Amino acid sequence: MELANIEKLLEKYLDAETSIAEEKELKNYFLSDNVAPHLQEYQAMFGYFSTSKNERFTKTIQLKRKKTNWKWLSVAASIVLLVSVYTGYQNNQQKKAEKIYAETRMAFGMLAANLNKGNDAILQLQHFEDTKNKIFKQPKK
Structure with a gap:
């Protein structure tokens, strides 16, 4: 059985x-x-x-460490750095151009104001000349 x-x-x-x-x-x-x-x-x-069931493994096991691929990280960091430098350079150039434009505009404004003062002075001289010619009765050239 x-x-x-x-x-x-x-x-x-x-x-x-x-x-x-x-x-x-x-x-x-x-x-x-x-x-x-x-x-x-x-x-x-x-x-x-x-x-x-009674067997035991006594040797040490060397595990392969997963290496971090630093090369790709450095390439990515370089690209980010180049983009940020280029963008910063473009912004800096635009700010310089705006500053030069503002200074040029201010200089032309000052020039125009001084030319207007000169024109006013010439008009006064012209008025003085006309008045003098009326008084002294000198013929016009």
Whole structure:
């Protein structure tokens, strides 16, 4: 009866349908010395499971570190720096141009004011000349 039970449990084990208690029963059977001859091929498998459980890996494992790709980061930083310098240069040039335009406009305004003063002075001289000519009755040239 026990052999028939073991064969049923082995079939369930191969179909992955056994419980932990049933697997322990199979393990105990195959680790004993009285295994049926037609089931001895499974004895090696269960023997391997019990011995491999006690194995330990003692060597150190060198894990590869994931290197950060600094080259791409430096390229991106260089591009950002170039764009910001170019933009700053353009803004600086525009501010200089606006400042020069304002100074030129102020200079032309001062020139126009002085020319208007000169024109006023010439008009006064012309008025004086006309008045003098009326008084002294000199002919016009």
